[in-house]
Amino acid sequence: MDDQQQDHLDRIAGSAGARRHFRYFDYMMASFVGILLLSNLIGAAKLAEVDGFTFGAGILFFPVSYVLGDVLTEVYGYANARRCVWMGFFALLFMAVMSFVVVAMPPSASWGCASSGNPLFADLVKQTSAGTICQTTYESVFGSTWRIVAASIIAFWAGEFVNSFVLARMKVLTGGRHLWTRTIGSTVFGQAVDSALFYPIAFLGTWTNQAVLTVMITNWAMKVAWEVILTPATYAVVGFLKRKEGVDVFDTDIDFSPFAKTDAV
Numbered sequence: 001m002d003d004q005q006q007d008h009l010d011r012i013a014g015s016a017g018a019r020r021h022f023r024y025f026d027y028m029m030a031s032f033v034g035i036l037l038l039s040n041l042i043g044a045a046k047l048a049e050v051d052g053f054t055f056g057a058g059i060l061f062f063p064v065s066y067v068l069g070d071v072l073t074e075v076y077g078y079a080n081a082r083r084c085v086w087m088g089f090f091a092l093l094f095m096a097v098m099s100f101v102v103v104a105m106p107p108s109a110s111w112g113c114a115s116s117g118n119p120l121f122a123d124l125v126k127q128t129s130a131g132t133i134c135q136t137t138y139e140s141v142f143g144s145t146w147r148i149v150a151a152s153i154i155a156f157w158a159g160e161f162v163n164s165f166v167l168a169r170m171k172v173l174t175g176g177r178h179l180w181t182r183t184i185g186s187t188v189f190g191q192a193v194d195s196a197l198f199y200p201i202a203f204l205g206t207w208t209n210q211a212v213l214t215v216m217i218t219n220w221a222m223k224v225a226w227e228v229i230l231t232p233a234t235y236a237v238v239g240f241l242k243r244k245e246g247v248d249v250f251d252t253d254i255d256f257s258p259f260a261k262t263d264a265v
Helices: 003-007 014-019 025-041 062-076 078-104 119-127 130-142 146-173 179-203 209-229 231-245
Strands: 010-013 047-050 053-056 247-250
Touching: 010 014, 014 078, 014 247, 025 062, 025 078, 062 078, 062 146, 062 179, 062 209, 062 231, 078 130, 078 146, 119 130, 146 179, 179 209, 179 231, 209 231, 231 247
Parallel strands: 010 247
Antiparallel strands: 047 053
């Protein structure tokens, strides 16, 4: 949405936005939480290599949740984005608890899966059981150490709140103009906090300090680059939603504490 189109929208304060019923907000919140869970569940465990460059496969899709976080703050205001962050936080927490419980349950010896039927593992199946092989592969995908789980949840929570805060404040300071400056700027700060928390909490002491620093900076740069690449898509989604909702929310009267009560109805 360009600046001229934005000027035709009714500007409302953040507190009014928190109390307003929006047509597409529930869909955006569901998309935000869904992509957050899927990127952590599916992509987190796999290392990929392309042309000699190794990276975590989840980085291809996890930044989309940050783009949606930008859209939520830009269109619906900080108070509504705060609700989504807490929803994502508790969803991640539940997923972690569920993963620990399900992975820890003893497998049935007759449990069959792709690995147990693979001829490469035929000898191992004979020596143990199909269930043992399946449990091993299951743990490699859904199992994770407490440090990585804690790091993921803490880093998401802090990084997403910083992202939303910076975007909301920049929107007021810029008068709602130059959307790209605040989507990219907020990601620079939000992803910096995310990476600065995740990698030391998850790997410091098991990786070398140099490796932690290198991966932390590399992944931060890749996430910011993704935000830049996806800027046209962000503009399109923001423009569509603002036209449909008919308002533009400016957080001029909002308590930015993550723990502040949201007076939405």
